[in-house]
């Protein structure tokens with residue numbers, strides 16, 4: 336929905352500045368000040384976001400205009416464009432790979448380019464890597480599959496399929512120019528953890544923030560708004576939203592997402608306390624079952640506690656209800672997608 340397209344020549348100028356400093360090492364403010372142009376682009380992509388600190392690697396991913404202007408092979412351009420299209424309109428696969436109302440860019444704003452909004456290019460330069468969530472080494476396709484299985488409450492496209500090729504090609508192209516396995520910390524990666532606020536997150540205060548700042552778009556019932564099969568405002572809970580195994584069902588992840596991205600168009604305007612409170616409120620609402628469900632919510636919470644659920648409210652009693660204690664999997668007719676089968680090198 337948000338589009339951060341900038342005039343191509345200016346962006347290319349900025350990219351060159353960043354890439355030049357990349358070649359000289361990683362961009363580090365101590366050695367190489369961000370050019371005014373890059374600083375301006377960052378400020379327009381993520382208004383009010385924390386500035387880069389010395390030693391961090393800053394990368395401004397290319398835009399579709401840059402793609403068109405580039406000398407890449409037309410067939411390669413076509414596949415990258417296709418990846419962008421799937422990323423921004425994932426609903427075209429509703430009932431096939433996607434069983435809720437979200438698009439990839441519902442959570443990775445600006446087509447996955449924006450810092451502090453889970454920009455997707457870092458995955459291309461840091462994977463394969465060990466991932467505690469599934470306790471083995473994941474490649475880019477498996478990382479993409481994870482967001483299909485949990486965030487989209489779906490069934491990932493097969494490894495090696497056209498759709499996987501297009502998505503991974505788009506993500507790798509966004510990382511253009513960044514060294515593989517960089518040592519530096521990546522500026523704005525993921526949804527960087529917010530400091531704890533003065534008070535414990537609180538359901539009632541969260542509900543207040545929700546009513547005042549969120550309900551106008553996402554609805555009193557959290558169901559969002561869709562017209563003619565197109566998601567205008569994505570659902571935050573219920574069958575149309577992410578499931579209990581999604582990264583954003585962890586309160587700290589949602590708190591950071593909200594602080595840096597919501598209300599839409601006014602990022603970084605809530606206080607940290609408001610972000611924690613509203614995240615607690617939203618993540619205390621019901622949603623489709625965790626695909627790792629064993630049939631017993633307490634056992635599932637326990638089994639995935641260390642690596643995941645110690646940060647979620649799943650299986651806990653909030654407002655007199657035990658959360659996640661049901662076998663509702665939303666719109667799909669299966670619990671566990673194929674791609675969640677564990678790998679091993681035994």
Ligand code: HEC
Pocket residue numbers: 422425437438439440441442443453454455456457458459461478479482483486487502506524525526527577581582583588
């Ligand atoms: C409901 C929100 C949500 C949706 C929708 C979503 N993701 Fe994610 N995604 C996340 C979260 C949360 C993370 C983990 C971020 C972190 O570690 O802080 C993540 C991480 C990623 C990463 C790794 C980024 C990194 O820094 O290594 C990739 C790649 C990715 N998602 C791709 C996708 C794709 C492709 C889709 C659509 C099929 C998608 N995501 C849909 C929430 C979402």
Ligand code: HEC
Pocket residue numbers: 336337437440441442444445544545548549550551552553567568569570571576577589592593597598599613614617
């Ligand atoms: C002006 C409308 C608007 C307001 C107000 C707003 N949002 Fe959103 N929100 C959106 C849109 C649109 C998206 C999807 C991003 C996109 O398409 O660019 C989104 C995405 C999200 C997502 C990720 C996708 C999903 O459905 O889970 C969460 C979580 C979220 N918003 C939470 C909040 C919270 C909490 C507030 C209040 C603090 C809030 N939003 C206020 C419009 C809004």
